[in-house]
Amino acid sequence: MSSQSAPAPTTEEKGPINLLRPLLLMYYSLSYLPITIFHLLLSFQFSTFLSIDEFKDVWFARFWAFFGPMARDVSAPAVMPLLQKNARGVCLDIGPGSGQWLYLFQRANNPEITKIYGIEPNPGMHKALRENAVKAGLSDKYEIIGCGAEELQTKGGLDKESIDTIITVQCLCSIPTPEIIIKELYPMLKPGGQWLVYEHIKTKYQSDFVGYWQSGINVIWPHLFGGCSITRPTDEWLLQAGEWEEVKLRPVEGQGKYDTVPHVVGTLTKKRK
Template sequence: MDARGAAAHRARLVAGLSGTVVEVGAGTGACFAHYPAQVTAVLAVEPDPYLRDLATKAATGAPVPVTVVAGTAECLPAEPGTFDAAVCSLVLCSVADPDAALAEIRRVLRPGGQLRFYEHVRSERRLVGLLEDAATPLWSRLAGGCHPNRDTAATIARGGFTITDLDRFGFAPAPLTPRTAHLLGRAELTAAGPGTP
C-alpha cells in the first residue's frame, strides 16, 4: 500500500504541521516517519493492542517525540484544548460513531486548531456508490468496522469544522483491487460550533 502511493499521501497529510498533535487511530504508526521537525509532540491513540504494539515500536524511530497510548476516537485521553492539530489517517471509516469522534477531536483542539484527514469514502459515481452501500453491512463485519460508503467530508463539516483544502482522488491500495474514492485534506475549527452553516 505504501509503495503504491499511501506513503506519499501520508507525507502530504502531515506536511507543514507544527506544535502538538493528536493522531487518532494511529494503527501501526505509518504516519510517524513523516512528521516534520516543527512538531514538538505527538500523542498517538490506538485502541487495538496488536496495532498499538507495532506503533510503539515505530515511535522509537520517529523524527519527533511520539507517545502511544490506548484509547478510542470517541473518548480521547486528553484534556480540552490540548493540541494544535489532529490527524486522522484511514480511521474515520471504521470508528463506531464518526460524529462522536469529531466532537472529541473538536474538544481536544485549541482555538484555531486544525484537522488533517486522509480517508477512503463513498464513490460519487451512482452505481459504484450503490454497490458500496449494499456491501457495507457484510464488509464492516469482515473488515474491522470499515464502512466504504461514508461521506466523511460532510461529517467533518457537520462536526464543526470548515474544510479549507480537499483533494479527492481514486486509489487502489493493492494490486488487482479496484480504485476507490479517497480524500486528503485539512479543516479548521468553526468558531460558532457544530451545525453552523
C-alpha cells in the first residue's frame, strides 16, 4: 500500500447543495443501528444493551468498518502529504480508530519512526487496529494503549517531553474536554517536536446560514459518529496550547462557506528551549 499516491486536491469550492452532505452521512450511520442490534441479539451479547456508551461504541465500530475506508479516500488528498515523511522518533497517534492511516507510517514513508503509541479508548477498534499495524509492517513498533488521551500520564505511563511527533487525525473532535487535553498533550512534546493536525473545526462563516446549520446538525451528529463534535474551535485551542516556533495550519483546499464539516490541516512545531 505504500505505493499509493494522494489524489489531486480539489480547489474549487462546492455550492449550496453541499449543505445536505451531513444528512447523507448521518443516514449511513443510522443504517447500521438495526444491524448492530441484530448482531448483538444473535451473539447473545445482551449486557451491551445495559450501557448506552458501550452500545454506541459497538455500533460505531461496526459502522466505521464500512465507512472508514470511504472517509479515508475523501480525506487522502490532505492527509497523505501531511503524514508521509513527517513523523519521526517516538510518535503519539491519538485516536487512530481502526488504523486506516497506518500504511503511511511504513518504513518507506517514514523511515525515522522508532516507536508509535496508538491511543485508542474504544476496544471495539483494537482488533482491526492490530491487524492494520501488522499489514503496515509495524508490529514491532506499534503499541496500543487502551485509554483516553486524558489518561496518558496516569494509565499510559508516558512522561513529559518524551514524544517527538503527535498525530491527531479527526480525533480531537470526539475526545472529552478537548481544550484541556490539548494543553495536557503539549508538555509531552519535546522542544522542537511536531504536532501533525487534520481536524474538524467550527466554521469560520458564523454569520452565514452554515453557522446555524452546523450548530443544528451537531445536536444529532455526535450520537451517530462516536461522540464527534463538528463545532469545536480546535485550531484556536491548538494555537493557545503553548509556545510554538512555527505554525503551518491552513483550511483544506476546496472547503468553504458551504461546508458543514470543514477541516484544518498542517503542522505546529514546539518552541525550542
